[in-house]
Amino acid sequence: MTLFQIAEPEASPPAREPKRAIGIDLGTTNSLVATVRNGIPVVLPDEEGRPLVPSIVRYAPDGVEVGYAAMAHQSLDPQNTVVSVKRFMGRGLADLADDRRFPYRFVDAPGMVQIGTRHGVKSPVEVSADILRHLRLRAETQLGGPVEGAVVTVPAYFDDAQRQATKDAAKLAGLPVLRLLNEPTAAAIAYGLDNAAEGVYAVYDLGGGTFDISILRLTRGVFEVLATSGDSALGGDDFDHRVFCWALEAGKLPPLAPSDARLLLVKSREAKEMLTGHQAAPIVARLSTGDDVNLSLTAETFAGISQQLVQKTLQPVRRALRDAKLGVADVKGVVLVGGATRMPRIRRAVAEFFGQPPLINLNPDEVVALGAAIQANALVGNRERGDDWLLLDVIPLSLGLETMGGLAEKIVPRNSTIPVSRAQEFTTYRDGQSAMAIHVVQGERERVADCRSLARFELRGIPPMAAGAARIRVTFQVDADGLLSVSAREQATGIESSVVVKPSYGLTDDEVARMLQDSYAHAAEDMAARAFAEAAVEADQLAEQVRNAVAADGDLLDERERAAIEAALAEVALRRRGDDAGALRASAEALNRASEGFAARRMDRTVSQALAGRSVDTLVGE
Amino acid sequence: MAITLTESAAKHVAAQLGRRGRGVGLRLGVRTSGCSGLAYKIEFADEVKPEDLTYEFYGVKVLVDPKSLPYLEGMELDFAREGLNEGFKFNNPNVKNACGCGESFNV
Numbered sequence: 060m061t062l063f064q065i066a067e068p069e070a071s072p073p074a075r076e077p078k079r080a081i082g083i084d085l086g087t088t089n090s091l092v093a094t095v096r097n098g099i100p101v102v103l104p105d106e107e108g109r110p111l112v113p114s115i116v117r118y119a120p121d122g123v124e125v126g127y128a129a130m131a132h133q134s135l136d137p138q139n140t141v142v143s144v145k146r147f148m149g150r151g152l153a154d155l156a157d158d159r160r161f162p163y164r165f166v167d168a169p170g171m172v173q174i175g176t177r178h179g180v181k182s183p184v185e186v187s188a189d190i191l192r193h194l195r196l197r198a199e200t201q202l203g204g205p206v207e208g209a210v211v212t213v214p215a216y217f218d219d220a221q222r223q224a225t226k227d228a229a230k231l232a233g234l235p236v237l238r239l240l241n242e243p244t245a246a247a248i249a250y251g252l253d254n255a256a257e258g259v260y261a262v263y264d265l266g267g268g269t270f271d272i273s274i275l276r277l278t279r280g281v282f283e284v285l286a287t288s289g290d291s292a293l294g295g296d297d298f299d300h301r302v303f304c305w306a307l308e309a310g311k312l313p314p315l316a317p318s319d320a321r322l323l324l325v326k327s328r329e330a331k332e333m334l335t336g337h338q339a340a341p342i343v344a345r346l347s348t349g350d351d352v353n354l355s356l357t358a359e360t361f362a363g364i365s366q367q368l369v370q371k372t373l374q375p376v377r378r379a380l381r382d383a384k385l386g387v388a389d390v391k392g393v394v395l396v397g398g399a400t401r402m403p404r405i406r407r408a409v410a411e412f413f414g415q416p417p418l419i420n421l422n423p424d425e426v427v428a429l430g431a432a433i434q435a436n437a438l439v440g441n442r443e444r445g446d447d448w449l450l451l452d453v454i455p456l457s458l459g460l461e462t463m464g465g466l467a468e469k470i471v472p473r474n475s476t477i478p479v480s481r482a483q484e485f486t487t488y489r490d491g492q493s494a495m496a497i498h499v500v501q502g503e504r505e506r507v508a509d510c511r512s513l514a515r516f517e518l519r520g521i522p523p524m525a526a527g528a529a530r531i532r533v534t535f536q537v538d539a540d541g542l543l544s545v546s547a548r549e550q551a552t553g554i555e556s557s558v559v560v561k562p563s564y565g566l567t568d569d570e571v572a573r574m575l576q577d578s579y580a581h582a583a584e585d586m587a588a589r590a591f592a593e594a595a596v597e598a599d600q601l602a603e604q605v606r607n608a609v610a611a612d613g614d615l616l617d618e619r620e621r622a623a624i625e626a627a628l629a630e631v632a633l634r635r636r637g638d639d640a641g642a643l644r645a646s647a648e649a650l651n652r653a654s655e656g657f658a659a660r661r662m663d664r665t666v667s668q669a670l671a672g673r674s675v676d677t678l679v680g681e
Numbered sequence: 682m683a684i685t686l687t688e689s690a691a692k693h694v695a696a697q698l699g700r701r702g703r704g705v706g707l708r709l710g711v712r713t714s715g716c717s718g719l720a721y722k723i724e725f726a727d728e729v730k731p732e733d734l735t736y737e738f739y740g741v742k743v744l745v746d747p748k749s750l751p752y753l754e755g756m757e758l759d760f761a762r763e764g765l766n767e768g769f770k771f772n773n774p775n776v777k778n779a780c781g782c783g784e785s786f787n788v
Contacts, residue, residue, distance in 0.1 A: 062768025
């Protein structure tokens with residue numbers, strides 16, 4: 060007899076201590092981590108108060124450096140300092156337009172390009188994991204414990220390989236990923252657009268080195284990406300470069316040494332940033348040659364030199380709208396993302412293009428991370444009272460499937476928080492059974508007949524095996540949107556079959572409550588039904604075995620014995636039609652006794668057949 | 682009385698609840714699992730749910746959900762020591778056969 064220990068309750072009641080949930084914007088140039096604190100999303104800065112982490116990893120002789128530390132050594136140790144690794148996620152060497160553009164030792168590998176570093180060959184997944192680990196540690200220090208759920212954002216145009224690579228990186232970094240979220244969707248959530256009027260929204264994202272435009276449609280609180288476009292080599296850095304070129308020309312400077320060029324580029328960026336709030340900005344620097352640069356860049360000059368770049372971002376916007384088969388007038392709102400959208404030039408151009416002022420009150424660097432944090436917070440179940448989230452947070456009724464005898468086997472118990480994934484192994488009931496019908500049901504009752512049928516599908520092509528030998532793994536997965544997918548997979552051959560359903564569809568709260576009440580009211584009845592169904596499965600199995608045996612080796616039976624077995628079989632069949640589990644069990648036991656002698660003689664025959672024609676020597680050898 | 686706790690079981694439950702620092706009592710139930718159909722559930726309870734049936738033995742509150750009760754009717758929970766192991770033991774008159782692993786049972 061087993062001794063039991065008291066376990067922690069499975070579904071702990073909502074401990075009012077909020078779970079540690081974070082949102083991560085894993086960017087090409089910069090990354091951020093955010094959380095929701097007291098109902099307000101905030102970005103978690105480093106000890107020096109800097110919110111951004113440059114997405115740079117350096118494999119230094121004495122460890123791994125991430126962020127500003129890695130950036131400081133970028134020019135001294137370019138081969139071991141990986142910049143913009145996001146461009147390589149899920150990409151093969153052949154996908155890279157021009158690999159000589161990068162200072163790395165690329166190693167071609169199946170599936171994804173790899174980079175040779177001082178620490179050995181690193182895949183983009185591993186490099187990304189180093190950035191994510193850095194962000195995780197920052198969050199854990201500030202939140203005071205392990206992260207319980209994370210949402211990581213990806214560009215809307217990422218394909219499955221790139222998304223999977225991002226998921227793998229998060230896993231490697233020890234992050235429990237609740238889901239990946241499209242960056243434009245995250246930005247829209249940060250602005251609370253999921254609670255806004257249904258309609259079409261545009262997200263204009265001009266980052267350090269990339270430009271993305273996404274057209275989203277909001278329907279019943281869910282965003283659908285209608286179209287994306289962009290330019291992977293257009294960003295704020297290009298504006299810095301324009302200012303730099305202007306400074307070279309205006310200052311009539313000779314070709315610069317690399318260190319001077321870097322200095323002037325930094326000064327150019329500072330001037331550009333200053334123009335966000337001022338009409339003019341100075342560019343003052345002393346070069347290594349002893350020459351002094353002393354220029355003043357006016358907003359007007361800047362507008363002139365950057366005009367072409369601004370226009371260049373509007374081409375993909377037109378393309379995206381055209382792909383979505385929409386006009387400018389269809390767009391209900393425009394969200395600006397990315398530090399470069401602080402430039403008044405850009406804001407004015409976007410406002411003119413869409414004929415409405417864009418949303419700008421959130422920090423454009425942080426808006427994606429904030430949206431991811433809000434989503435993560437909702438998914439771990441830290442809901443505020445009155446929060447009108449359309450995402451379901453728990454499963455209202457158990458989900459399961461039909462097993463032999465019409466019993467409902469529960470796979471995902473009610474009140475499980477979603478997303479959730481549960482799997483259980485099943486086997487075949489008959490020798491040589493080649494297909495299995497899977498009936499997905501919902502409800503708390505023991506009998507399938509009393510539960511709600513959701514879907515049926517079949518798994519075919521199971522190789523012939525003895526009953527009970529096949530291993531069929533049935534997986535129930537409910538995603539964050541409450542969508543249930545059930546898949547069945549025969550483990551030996553890998554053949555698979557699946558179905559997707561929306562379990563909450565068409566069920567009102569009252570119906571859920573009634574189904575629960577029923578299960579309490581009928582508990583005793585259900586128990587009797589379960590007992591009978593279990594006995595019936597066993598009795599059927601035994602009866603079938605006996606009938607098969609009689610058919611195969613009937614010559615071993617004398618008349619009296621055969622009559623006894625027939626009578627016992629008839630008794631089982633009779634009890635099988637009743638509803639008394641005890642009587643059915645007793646009849647099965649009687650059948651077992653009646654066929655005992657017969658079973659023993661069959662066994663003797665099988666053994667003697669196996670031994671026939673073999674000498675004692677060969678047997679001894681075995 | 683549908684179910685009972687022995688004095689020794691009650692004492693151990695109380696001690697473990699004390700060590701845990703929170704919880705209103707002990708929750709007993711069954712769930713469908715294991716290789717023979719049903720398995721016992723023995724958990725700390727943090728709250729009394731509206732549908733729960735509550736019992737009290739030697740000052741320890743025991744909660745059972747109405748769906749599990751028929752399977753536990755007449756059951757006695759004892760605390761036992763077997764060799765080096767000690768733990769709770771279900772003496773359940775409803776059990777017809779238990780499976781090899783001892784985790785699940787049939788009624």
